[in-house]
Amino acid sequence: MKLLNLSVASRTETGKGPNRRLRATGRVPAVIYGDKGADPLKVSLDAHSFSVAIRGLEPENTFFSVEGELIKAQAGEFVCVPREIQRDPVTRAVLHVDLYKLDMAAESNFEVPILHTGNPVGVKAGGFLEQHLHHLSIRCIPMNVPGAIRIDLSGLEIGVPVHVSELTIPEGVKVVNNPDAVVFSIMLPIEEEALATDETAATEETAAEPEIIGRKKKEDEEAD
Template sequence: MVLALKAEARRGTTKSERKGLRSNGKIPGVIYGSNITSQAIAIEEKQLLALLRSHPNAIVEMDVPELGKQSVMINEVQRDPISRFVTHVDFHQINMNEPVTATVRLDFHGDSIGVREGGILQIQHHEISIRCLPDDLPESIVVDISELEVGKNILVSELKLSNKLEIKTDEHDVLVSILAPQKAEEEVEADTTEASGAAAEAADSKVEDDK
């Protein structure tokens, strides 16, 4: 998916200039790449936040002053450590004919057998890293969990993807698993505790009898 975004040129790079931009609803940033000269830019905050919420890993066609339209991807987002507000964003210019490495969201679909039996769905990864040509970059990857049973899991290596996509995440990583029902575990623990208590009482009783 290719989205459009318009950038403005930044005339300065001082701390006061960046603060002034943010107070006017704009986020300072930079665009760079092997085919362009690094340039300081500013993006409308509303547009950027909408992009981060919906398609943070999408290819963006950015209209850049003096550079024209450039295909870019977000490389880094800096946030205030306390407020978590976005303070700066880096865009990397890409070549549409060369592979890129990107993070893609996982969409877990299906009513799993294990959950229907009372198991607990535990998602370990919400996204994975892949490498492909920009035009082949999927918006998300569907993971079917409908046949997943209690005690079972799905590994990265089990994903069924197009041969145009190269997975960069460790193939042995667990994406999702179904844990045994918590109630059953508690009952087993209670039974074990009760059995231990009964054994202790029997031992105490025997001691009293021996006296």
């Protein structure tokens, strides 16, 4: 688990007007949830620093050590993860962040990406690789969250699927997904698949034809 620093400041004003003024200064409003029975902490954070920190990462699996004198005075030192990031639909600028305070000793649910390596033999044979599941749902303590689940598909052939149960899972991590769910498969191009189906059907019709003729001949003899 990689831990990043996140500097936050307390805020007292809420609503559209105060939030617009806050964004004009280069900061964005955020809320930290997590303590049972306690009110969420209303904070602000630097928009640019936060955007740079999560760039190229899975935000929901990015762990932040929260810094800020007023926050530490209220809640002490703690780690949190983003649960929801609101962005401008045009510029994609961060507008608001919901953070969730983690209990480092308790198990929580996380989503981690599924990545593959290798050039499958089925692709070399003319098939195309299809990924049906891009993220794996897991449950574990924060320290055990892997950056990704990786699998080598070099030996994968056409028509042979890879199921969740075949993934290599780190120790201390439980999988939430159905173990029979398909993660990867290699399929024939539609044209080739249709051609193969037509050829199979034609072969079956040819094989069945002598039986039909023979049965017809027998029926004619009985009629005589």
